[in-house]
Amino acid sequence: MNTIVDRTKDIGEFIPQPDDDMLICRCEEVTKGEIRRAVHDGMWTITEIRRYLRTGMGLCQGQTCARLVKGIVARELGISMAELEPAAARSPMRPIEMKVLGNEEVTDLWQ
Amino acid sequence: MAVVNKADVVIIGAGIIGCATAYYLTKRGKSVIVLEASDNIGNGGSSRNGGGVRQSGRDPRELPLAMYGIKELWPGLSEELGVDCEYHKEGNLRLGKTDKHLEILEGLTKRANACGLDVRMVNADEVKKINPHLSDEVIGASWCPTDGHANPMITTLAFYRKARMSGARFITGEPIKTLRRVKGRVKEVIAESKNVYEGEYVMVAAGYESRKILETVGVDVPMHQELMECLVTEAQQKMFPQMLGTAEADFYGHQSDHGSFVFGGSSGIEMNNKDIGPKNSPGNSAITAPCICRGIMKYFPELEDAKIVRTWAGYIDICQDGVPVLGFVDDVPGLVVACAFSGHGFGIAPAVGEQMARLITDGRTTVDISGLRYGRFKAKI
Numbered sequence: 135m136n137t138i139v140d141r142t143k144d145i146g147e148f149i150p151q152p153d154d155d156m157l158i159c160r161c162e163e164v165t166k167g168e169i170r171r172a173v174h175d176g177m178w179t180i181t182e183i184r185r186y187l188r189t190g191m192g193l194c195q196g197q198t199c200a201r202l203v204k205g206i207v208a209r210e211l212g213i214s215m216a217e218l219e220p221a222a223a224r225s226p227m228r229p230i231e232m233k234v235l236g237n238e239e240v241t242d243l244w245q
Numbered sequence: 246m247a248v249v250n251k252a253d254v255v256i257i258g259a260g261i262i263g264c265a266t267a268y269y270l271t272k273r274g275k276s277v278i279v280l281e282a283s284d285n286i287g288n289g290g291s292s293r294n295g296g297g298v299r300q301s302g303r304d305p306r307e308l309p310l311a312m313y314g315i316k317e318l319w320p321g322l323s324e325e326l327g328v329d330c331e332y333h334k335e336g337n338l339r340l341g342k343t344d345k346h347l348e349i350l351e352g353l354t355k356r357a358n359a360c361g362l363d364v365r366m367v368n369a370d371e372v373k374k375i376n377p378h379l380s381d382e383v384i385g386a387s388w389c390p391t392d393g394h395a396n397p398m399i400t401t402l403a404f405y406r407k408a409r410m411s412g413a414r415f416i417t418g419e420p421i422k423t424l425r426r427v428k429g430r431v432k433e434v435i436a437e438s439k440n441v442y443e444g445e446y447v448m449v450a451a452g453y454e455s456r457k458i459l460e461t462v463g464v465d466v467p468m469h470q471e472l473m474e475c476l477v478t479e480a481q482q483k484m485f486p487q488m489l490g491t492a493e494a495d496f497y498g499h500q501s502d503h504g505s506f507v508f509g510g511s512s513g514i515e516m517n518n519k520d521i522g523p524k525n526s527p528g529n530s531a532i533t534a535p536c537i538c539r540g541i542m543k544y545f546p547e548l549e550d551a552k553i554v555r556t557w558a559g560y561i562d563i564c565q566d567g568v569p570v571l572g573f574v575d576d577v578p579g580l581v582v583a584c585a586f587s588g589h590g591f592g593i594a595p596a597v598g599e600q601m602a603r604l605i606t607d608g609r610t611t612v613d614i615s616g617l618r619y620g621r622f623k624a625k626i
Contacts, residue, residue, distance in 0.1 A: 136284060138438060141415040176409045177402065179417075181285045185292055185398035188503065193479060193554060219284060222526045222557075225534070229479055229552035236538030 137217075141176055145211055148174040158206065159199040161192025166206055173210040180221045183207060190221060193229055252276040252414070254605055255434050255444030257421050257458060258451035259283075260291040261397070262583050262590060264404035265598025266448060268326075271411035273606045278442055279413055280434065282420035282454065287401035288526075289452045290590060293559025295475060295497050295509035296397045297488050298592040299337050301364045301389035302353050304568045306616030307589060308360045313612045314596030315391055322395075322595060328403035330395045331502045335486035337392030338367075338375060340544060342382045346492035350387040357389070364389040376485045380546050394488040394499040397591050404598070421451070423461040424580070431462055431579035446605050448581040453562040455584035464574055467565035467622055468585040471515045474533040474558045478551040480504030495540030506551065510537035527558045561588040571597065571617040572604060581605060582619055 154167025164187050177186045180203065189203050190196025196203075200220065208215040226235065254270055256263045259281035267277045283289075298319060300311040315334065323330045341347045350366060357364045364387055372386045373379055409415055419440065424447060425433040434442040449455045453470045481504055490497040498508030512533040519530075534556045542549050564570060564585035574580050583601060590597075600610040 136282075136418045136420070138416060138418045138440075139284070141409060141417065175406045176286075176415075177406075179285050181288070182402060185287070186402050191555065195555065224555045224557055225529060226553060226556070229554045231550050231552055232478070232538040232542060233549035235553055236535045236542060238532075238535050 139178065141178065145174070158202050159187075159189040159192065159196075161194050161198070162188040162190075164189045169203060169206050170210050173207055178207075178211060180204060180207065180218055184221050195223070196221065250278060250440065250442040252278040252442075252444050254278075254446045254448060255280065255442045256448045256450060257434065258449065258455070259286045259405065259415055259417065260289050260450060260452060260590075261287060261401040261404060261594040262291075262450040262586070262597055263448070264401055264408055265594050266450065266583070266601045267413040267415075267598075268404050268408035268411065269599045269602035270605065271408055271413050273602055275602075275606060277408070277413040278444065279408070279415045280419045280421060280436065280442065281415065281417045282451070284418050286405045286415065286417065287398070290559050290561060290586070290588075291401040291594075292398045293473075293475065293557055294397050294588070294591045295507060296394045296499060296501075296591065297337070297392075297490070297497060298332065298334075298395050299389070299392045299488060300362050301337050301357055301387060301392055302339060302490065303357075303589060305356060305360050307568045307593065308357070308362065309612050310593045310596045310600065310614065311589075312362065313600075314593055315393075318595040318599060319393075319395070322400070323403075326403040326407045328399060328406065330400040330403055332393065332395040333486055333499075334391060334393040336375070336388060336390045337488040337490065338372065339387045339490045339492060340372070340379070340383050341385045341492040342543075343384070347385050349492045350385070354387045362389065363391060376487060378484050378545055378547060380544055382543060392488055396501060400591075400594070404594075421458050424449075424458060426462060426579075429578065431577060446579055446581055448583060448601065448605075450583040452584060452586075453560060455562070455582070459582065462577055462580060464577060464580070464582065464619065466570050466582070466585050466619065468562050468587075470560045471563050472518050472527060472530070472558050473509055473511055473515070473561050473588065474529050474537065474556060475507060475509040476534050476537055476553050476556040477508075478506045478548070479554050481506060481548075481551055489544075491540070491544065495543070496537050505554075506548065508537055508541055510540060512536045527560060529556050529558045533558075561586075563587045565622065569597075569617055570619050571601075571614050572610070572619070574619045
């Protein structure tokens with residue numbers, strides 16, 4: 135997307151909220167408060183939040199929480215959800231055993 | 246045009262090298278602007294590597310940096326940055342399955358010993374004592390007890406967080422087009438957006454992209470890109486704490502604090518891979534992750550049922566001679582180069598950042614980096 139963002143922009147203080155202990159990413163057990171705090175630590179993109187907290191990095195790869203995380207980050211930054219790029223989806227689509235993934239047919243690449 | 250974007254040091258590239266240097270510079274009282282082309286901090290190799298913090302197997306020219314980092318910086322890093330970087334100093338095993346492998350490992354071990362590093366060969370029994378999960382195919386290994394691993398994504402973002410808290414100004418989504426000299430000194434940094442930044446020093450730490458930027462002041466680092474790929478499993482029981490590699494370079498990796506195994510590797514055709522991913526997030530080739538799996542299962546048969554949840558890819562900026570280009574450049578005052586890390590950048594990043602901050606503020610480093618200077622490249626005859 136490449137939007138110029140100055141990370142020194144003032145987004146206000148972190149203000150605790152009563153439901154900060156609510157679980158948002160169930161696979162990795164990350165709470166709303168942890169996500170909000172990470173934004174104040176400077177993690178302003180979904181990719182950075184994922185790498186910092188592991189949200190959406192568990193078994194479901196964010197299929198459950200992606201939208202919720204996006205909403206929380208957008209609200210904290212005071213921007214619209216549409217301004218946040220989704221994190222990259224990566225193969226495999228479902229968790230797959232090593233012995234299965236490693237078992238494809240090996241052929242001569244240059245045949 | 247009035248320049249408002251001024252700092253003591255302008256750093257191009259918010260990977261772990263740029264973020265670490267920014268942090269150590271702010272600690273020394275310097276004002277810093279860090280410019281990142283991507284929308285994300287640490288979006289290149291910094292977040293895509295296997296997390297090794299190693300000295301064994303490293304070139305004697307970069308070994309002093311690796312050893313300095315592990316002795317002086319890594320042990321206290323989590324505390325200093327206020328974020329758990331998941332650093333473990335519990336050794337590195339480089340595994341061998343054939344006599345040829347052992348020969349390679351013995352060569353690496355001898356070279357490292359000559360530089361004063363404690364690394365030694367271990368036989369099949371000893372290696373199984375260190376790591377009981379290994380297959381019987383493993384007949385020996387090199388063992389460096391002071392090597393280890395850390396979480397590269399968190400460490401990169403922890404340096405960013407702390408540098409930002411200490412006043413460094415980070416700007417993302419700002420690709421750089423040219424550097425410009427003012428009265429002979431590299432001073433101005435001009436972005437594709439036409440924004441201009443000005444520093445007493447300009448540091449270029451933008452991975453492979455450094456090449457195009459440096460060319461604008463006549464500096465050409467001989468390097469190319471190679472794709473490396475990684476995979477991560479679901480969380481497993483705690484099995485072992487060492488960092489692993491193999492003589493054959495089939496794969497490398499470790500078990501993270503989270504319990505998942507992170508393994509990196511290649512298919513063998515990386516030199517001529519087709520670039521299939523979007524620019525900001527390189528794509529995997531279909532043949533690589535299965536190849537890494539086959540490699541892992543030969544060494545760790547019991548991992549065959551571990552489920553892969555995610556794979557990813559990243560570019561390594563490989564230098565002509567396999568070690569980074571670091572420091573000032575003769576006849577180009579004001580410029581600091583830190584690129585071409587050749588896949589070794591993560592482990593030495595704290596040391597590089599701290600030493601670059603010393604170089605910029607004191608005019609010299611305390612670790613010998615003379616073997617990494619830009620001026621080392623000469624025609625062969």
